[in-house]
Amino acid sequence: MTDAAIVTQKLTRRFGNLIAVDGVDLTVAAGQFFGFLGPNGAGKSTTIKMLTGLLAPSSGRAELLGLDFAAHPVEVKRQIGVVPEGMGLFERLTGAEYLQFVGRMYGLDRPTTQRRSEELLDFMQLSDRPKTLIADYSHGMQKKLALAAAVIHGPRILFLDEPFEGVDALAAGALKALLGRMTERGVTIFLTSHVLEIVERLCSHVAIIDKGRLVAQGSLEELRAGVAGEEGSKTTLEQIFLSIVGQDGGQRPQLEELSWLM
């Protein structure tokens, strides 16, 4: 498959006896807005870490834009942008300083870095307090800055781990528009989120991981087709997710046990 942006083969990661990611075979086509879903502890963040160079796989391989990550890490990193789980910001820099630092780390020249930093800070509405350190930003502001840093070099693949968490509705709307434009221009976006409505609205394709194993993958229509919904109504992603991940009833919390609350 020549137009695949991300291909993983038997991607596995063990932590001692725990298999966090178990032989994941994933294919994401270039330009797709791809949602990667799973319950807490399913292996989403571990997979993203392996795909972005933050964690080495125990076995298996990951290929990004046709390049084997293990063999060409620097070349791959040059073409991807990442908002990692903890955002990975240098908190004692100001927002502008951090963006300039990241731009230069990606090899952009100074004027380009400066111009893009200012444009991104304006877009993210972070330019009003230029001397404020990132440590003093709110969570949502830090998230927006991490997003700005992830796109400053114009990546071809963007990895976003819970990108909208803590971001206000106004900024979230602008971000969604920006991400939509990026996919139109051929950028592949790989996104994890617990907010299924966001994934359903933004993503054309979805994969679901549970207990380290990939349990579903395809376009939303393909996944809907595999799940029998109520006649006449469109099956939501939440229904699809629950029907796949919550198949063994033991996972669902039993409300009857909390009778004293009701």
Add this chain to the structure above:
Amino acid sequence: MADVAHLPGVWEQIRLVAGLRWRILANNLRKKHNQWDLIGLIFAGIFGGLFVIGLCFAFYFGAYSFLSGGREAWMALLFWAIFLFWQLFPIFTAGFGVGFEFRTLLRFPLSLRAFYVIGLAYGLADFAAIASICWLAAMILGATVANPSVLPAMLFVAALFVLMNITLERMIGSWLERILARRRTREMFFALFILFAVSVQFINPLVQRYGRTAQPWVRQVIPFLSVFPPSLAGRAIAGAAQNHFTDTLLGVAGISAYMLVFSLLLWLRFATQYRGEELSESAAPVRAPVRPVSRIAGGADALRLLTPQVAAVLRKEFRYLTRNSFAFFLLIMPPVFVLLFTTQFAGKHPTATKHPVSVEFFFPAMMGYLMLILMAPAYNSFAYDGKGIQTYFTSPVSFREVFLGKNLLQLAMLAFELTLSMIAFSYLVGMPSLPLLLATLAAIIFNFTGQLVIANWSSLCFPRKLNFGQMRGQRQSGMAVLVSFGTQILLGGISAPILFMSRWTGDKWVPLEVFAFLAAAAIAGYSSSLEPLASLAEKKKETLIDALSR
């Protein structure tokens, strides 16, 4: 409707808080990387216990000898010692970290009265309070053995004194909590603390020089101290011992008045906290001003000789250094040490020893000591990067560039500090002979470059996150400290005999030649170490990210 049958009483709530604090401590020690801390805690406990018990004897004999020797008025000295320790010790440890936040209890259904009482009880679970109460008990015992009739007065005054001290300590503590909640004030606090620590070093030379002239001034000040609580406590006990009950009543009334005032102020402070007090630093978002045209950086890049990545890391490291008040203020230490040591061991200062150390020995020894201080942070060079370490791993750079950027700043800092120290040295003591000066400079290059190789390796293998503006709990990894000492002892052990080779060979230039060769070898070694270190960084990335992103 909540189905809470009844609220627990104040004592039950105190018991719950004590249990919570114990669980936090125990759970913290269960973590693997904190198990070494348990050993440290045990040692600290033993030393703390010995310190308290040792001083218990001192307070016992002090009280006994003052009352049995007819020097009752001197009891105030013992109360002053306890008072100063009780109030100052928590201040010096307060800013060194964020402990259990007492205010978080406000989410529970507590009355203001319960909050106040728990706040006071919380003040008792403090090393200074426990130690002080032990010393007061020793004083009571000593005073009673010397003069049994003072026991009731001792018990009453000691109880009042304890209450007054707890109230005052909690009042100061709650204000400190408010002040230290802000990063900037916290960092200013540390700057003041470091300046204080530095100033203390000069007490001895100052006392030697100005001690006699200051005595009349000190005598004038002492009578004013009689209106403070420790003097009042001493007066009450002295009055009881001499049957001057007016003095006892005045002393007790004075302490009680202080206690009432402090209680009122503490109540007002707690009431503010109880009503809800915002201590966070984030300001409300402000609408961005419209900026029509973006400015584009003009002029040449001052670091254009470096690759963009190395220049970026260097700039970031410089910014981090200037924003880390603790590390930044440590930079004043080297010239201060030169000043301090020259006033003690060499030079023209009147307090210097009558037989000053030869400049030919003193200069390299001083430079070696300064290297010891300045190189220590390099052994854990990612300490302040925190979660930002992930940026290095997601960026298309090799760790070769990262190390180059970090090491270049270390070089610049060392060069600046040593130059400053040498200027101070030449002014205070004079410079050594040219061959020794050049040999020392070559030795510095050899030591610096050699240490960088090991320090970079140590930074990858034994990382430990350190927080800006905090000192408590901000220890380097034990292994990093061990590696640092081992390396410095090894390289210092190699350098010392070479420096003094000329005494045996008779040729003054031999040390310079040997060090020039060693420095060249060390630079070559450093250069060839960067690639293997970059590979090692890739292997150690999980450890690094895990240790620094906590």
